[in-house]
Amino acid sequence: MIKEILTTLLFCLSISMQAQNTYEGRYTRPVSDVAKDIQQRFGIKLRFDMDTTGLQLPYADYRIRPWSLEQTLTNVCKYFDWNWWPRNNRLYRISRYEYYRRHDDEGQAMLQYLSTLYDKKDSWEQRRSQLVKEVRQRLAIDRFLDSCIQHPRVVIGKIRKHDGYTTQNISMELIEVSEKKQHIFGTIYAPTKDSFSQRSKKGAFSPLIICPDGHWPSRYRDDEQLRLGCLARMGAVCVDFDLYGYGQSAAEVGEHAVVRAHVFQAACGLRLLEWMLKNRSDIDTTRIGICGGSGGGTHTVLLSLLAETFGMPRIAAIAPVVHVASHFDGGCPCESGMPVQLSCGGTCEAELAATFAPRPLLLVSDGGDWTHTTPQLEFPFIQRIYGFYDASTKVENVHLPAERHDFGPNKREAVYDFFSRVFSLDRSRADESKITIQPEENLKTIMQ
16 A cells, blocks of 8 residues: 555656646756766766756756767756766766867867868968967067066076986076066086087087976976986987976966966076077087977977077977877966967967978877877878978877876887987987986075
8 A cells, every 4th residue: 555655656746847847947957867867878977077966957858869978968068168078988077168178079170170271381381470470479478578587697506417417407587576586497407528429410519408397296207307318318408497386486476377377488488498599508509499298298389489489590390298189278377378279260289380390390199188189180280281391201290099198108218219310319328227316406496
């Protein structure tokens, strides 16, 4: 008897709920219920980055597309200005709208659109000229540099000698804010003088490689020391610098994820490049390179684009690692806080990297981050532009499908291979076992 009563009550409740789910009620259902239905229908799991308690979705069931999970998720998310992202075959992340991140097919559509704007060298160079000009304007780098200290004080640390290379810390005044100086903090890695004869076919002059840092813990980490140390052993002078609000910079500027970081970091790269060229007599100005990973890859492309507009020697080769994508602009204000990707009606990192044509360009990508599309999308797009110069072999892609977002050993090996070829360095001296991993304090400038 009790079982029959409960069954009747549940049936009545069901009928009542269906009656409420009508045109007058906008067919509204709780988001949590809709999510359960989607998970059961498609055999997946949804992970929300926000609290959905109490949220109601109007016209809920009409948003379901039984033939397409992706279209269903899009229909649900667009009401709240959310987006969905696959994490694996069964898990999907639901997040708030991110202006810098798009789906792979949107990246493909962007590249297809951009490709209609130029079909030969002349039309590309017109587009390139406008891109470079507008990126510089949107970044507001001129205004920032005008406010910088024009004759900065530079502090150089003692030289530490290692196996085949040296390290020397540098700090340089950049700008004064509220009567307090804010600095560039970095470390110079250079070949030892007794290795000159082994270093390079170019003699005693070394290529210079500027190394903007990425968002890994800090520039003091092992993989950065290994990379710059090996490149120095091979014959290059390298210099890295703190991200805005990382390392020694943290005490001066505070939080990293602010718009100012975008232009500040670009200025750091330009000012360091300028100082190195003026104050070191061992630099071959025909062999200047840039290499960085992740956010450092963003600034590798940006610095290569800006440098020549400021009358500096032409950058000869660049290697942006785990960065270049058509559907991702960089997830931090230091990469896209100033709207440079809106230049010329809309661009993307792949097109900005292509402005480097026809000089040697290495793209290192992997299967575990946004660069998983590089072999199919971004590399062919950039290669087509290099083809305008009969230089399609000057752009290379080393893709590591089983790897994730880092600057690991295989990615470093790709960088060693690339710079050894384009700068005539001694590849045999890239021996990471010879690199001394120094404690963080050794790589900080002692302010005098």
